[in-house]
Amino acid sequence: MLPTLPLVAVVLPPREGFGPGRTGAIGLLVRRLVQTPGFGSIVIGGKQNGPTFPGIDFHPVTPSLWSLGSTNLRYAAAVAEVLKKLNPALIEVHNRPEIALALAARLPSIPVVAFLHNDPQEMREAATPAERTDMLRRLAGVIVPSSYLRQRVLDGVTAPAREPVVLPNCLDLTELPPPRRRERLILFAGRVVRDKAPDTFISACAAALPHLSGWAAEIIGADRFSFDSPDTAFVQMIRAAAEGANVRMLGYRDHPEVLAAMARAAIVVVPSRWPEPFGLVALEALASGAALICSPRGGLPEVAGNAALYADPEEPAEMAAAIRTLGRDEPRRAALAEAGRQRAQQFDVPVIAAQLAALRRNILG
DSSP states (O other): OOOOOOEEEEEOOTTOOOSTTSOOHHHHHHHHHTTOTTOEEEEEEEOOSSOOOTTSOEEEEOOOSSSOSOHHHHHHHHHHHHHHHHOOSEEEEESOHHHHHHHHHHOTTSOEEEEOOSOGGGSTTTSSHHHHHHHHHHSSEEEESSHHHHHHHHTTOSSOSSOOEEOOOOBOGGGSOOOOOOEEEEEEESOOSGGGOHHHHHHHHHHHGGGSTTOEEEEEOOSSSSTTOOOOHHHHHHHHHHHHTTEEEEEOOOHHHHHHHHHHEEEEEEOOSSOOSSOHHHHHHHHHTOEEEEOOSTTHHHHHTTSEEEOOTTOHHHHHHHHHHHHHOHHHHHHHHHHHHHHHGGGBHHHHHHHHHHHHHHHHO
């Protein structure tokens, strides 16, 4: 008889989508890592508006009506009831320190690990140095996708009980569309919100396109990761600016369509003015073989390394110059694209899953 694998319960944020057409970065990462070798996995999340990803043991829960506190705490109470029955060896909570700490208090015999995908200094129960010190003491581990985010956890923490561990985000390179002939296309893919700087992208394209014969520019994305994303005032402003700059706006597209667009785009631009904790879109562009231009902020340089051109997101002229440089120099685009493909290999699912398996064994050991 084969030995029973240790069971890991992966807890999503309560409003995270986990199915085709409504999944953000966290749901996609969890989907990729659910098959980490040497472990069984279940995924727990909020009630889904449609089918979940096939082949994954998903348990929907609804925040308890009988518990006091925030939505996170009521959600944690409902999750704890499910976990008492399943009795996993390890609990991994994504992007909600408040939920991770609540589960650690309710289930003290099971180690709880927090995966932080955004700046902890903007999260409940992790905003202050004292709260982060307490979090590092009470949880079995804190995992972050970049050294930038690791430093944000440790900022002001003088004597951490445990050091946060860097585990980069990953891609399943086998799911990428096959290589195809590159179009003279400059692409922005991501949420259409101020932090992602689509306005800078449009201004840069408006300045660059008149000097690049036969080139076009497109924006894929909406305010949120769903087909029913609201048409916010910012989205309306960006749509009007895009129309004036001859930039096509395609709205929200499901993740496979985004990857297909990256497979045909010659240049992908990630102009985030927000310090990206990691930069998954940049990684997807590298893996897809597009030449990448990105912001130097946050964790983006850790993802792209020397396989990108960098431009200040607050300087559209600087970004336009980078676009013109690559648009006019096909050998340089090809060299940058090949460097990106090579760099993406170190973020492939088997590589990161092996690192996660080692971290899990260390925690359980």
